[in-house]
Amino acid sequence: MRLSDAKRRELCRGVRELLVRLGAAIGLAVGLLVALERPQPAASAACKQPAEQSIGACVNETVLATALAFVIAMGLGLVVGALVGLLIGQLLPGRERPGRRTQPAAGRAVPAAIPGGRWITARYAGVCHSCGAPIAVGDHVWHRPRRTSCAACG
Numbered sequence: 001m002r003l004s005d006a007k008r009r010e011l012c013r014g015v016r017e018l019l020v021r022l023g024a025a026i027g028l029a030v031g032l033l034v035a036l037e038r039p040q041p042a043a044s045a046a047c048k049q050p051a052e053q054s055i056g057a058c059v060n061e062t063v064l065a066t067a068l069a070f071v072i073a074m075g076l077g078l079v080v081g082a083l084v085g086l087l088i089g090q091l092l093p094g095r096e097r098p099g100r101r102t103q104p105a106a107g108r109a110v111p112a113a114i115p116g117g118r119w120i121t122a123r124y125a126g127v128c129h130s131c132g133a134p135i136a137v138g139d140h141v142w143h144r145p146r147r148t149s150c151a152a153c154g
């Protein structure tokens with residue numbers, strides 16, 4: 001199966017979004033499980049007082065502490081899960097790399113516009129077309145099609 005570039009990017013983006021959501025959902029579930037497994041918060045000061053005076057406050061504090069523990073555990077799970085999903089998504093092949101797409105393959109010379117020539121680093125030894133001076137590999141030379149001049153003549 002051959003997909004166009006746009007379709008493939010779209011697919012990858014969809015898969016990455018799915019991974020983030022899946023990670024968030026799993027994180028949420030794990031957070032919930034952790035909160036459920038967690039021992040109940042220690043009885044607060046209100047709970048240690050004679051029941052008839054403090055039963056309301058004790059229940060309130062316990063419920064609040066439990067709810068808070070759930071919210072924290074689930075929130076953490078959500079964030080961590082989403083981040084893990086995001087990271088896994090980044091490892092997918094074919095991800096977009098900003099700035100890479102428009103650049104040519106490494107090691108391939110870019111044929112710049114050469115109406116009047118351009119400065120290049122000599123890749124072959126030779127002689128200057130104008131003055132006959134020797135050109136060594138690595139020299140800065142003025143290059144035109146079939147003519148190469150030394151830096152002095154360029």
Ligand SMILES: [Zn+2]
Pocket residue numbers: 128129130131132133149150151152153154
């Ligand atoms: Zn020359």
